[in-house]
Amino acid sequence: MSVPATSHQEYSVYQVTKHRCAAQGIEFGFTSIDHFLAVVGKRPDKQHHIARIDPNKGFVPGNVRWMSADERRERREAEARKEKEHAGACRAERHAFFAAPIIAARPQAHRRIRSLLRWQRAVEHEEGRYTQAKNADHRSAA
Secondary structure (H helix, E strand, O other), X not given: XXXXXXXXXXXXXXXXXXXXXXXXXXXXXXXXXXXXHHHHOOOXXXXXXXXXXXXXXXXXXXXXXXXEHHHHHHHHHHXXXXXXXXXXXXXXXXXXXXXXXXXXXXXXXXHHHHHHHHHHHHHHHHHHHHHHHHHHHHHHHO
């Protein structure tokens, strides 16, 4: 297929996205470059990248658009905030469960409780290290 000179940027985006979807098992619903351009249009400029509107769906007509670098950054930050809030909620739930007063007459129960509390602290420690590493990756990428 011959590609017009004006659409080499779009053709490159089309090919890269198509291969990435095949490698990651994501649905790719465009049959040709012409179909792709008819749905998403020309790339506004080099600062725009193709993105899915709903990340849970594939690269299919109606779920794809050009997104600016600023929009992508805002979206990543919003996802990171959401993930952090979820981790905090999980941590609060674990704390409420493990910190609840437990009356146990047997020493085995006390050992089990101490073991669970050690596990809770270890998980919280790992979550903190993971969050720090992820934040460092985001700062180095920006």
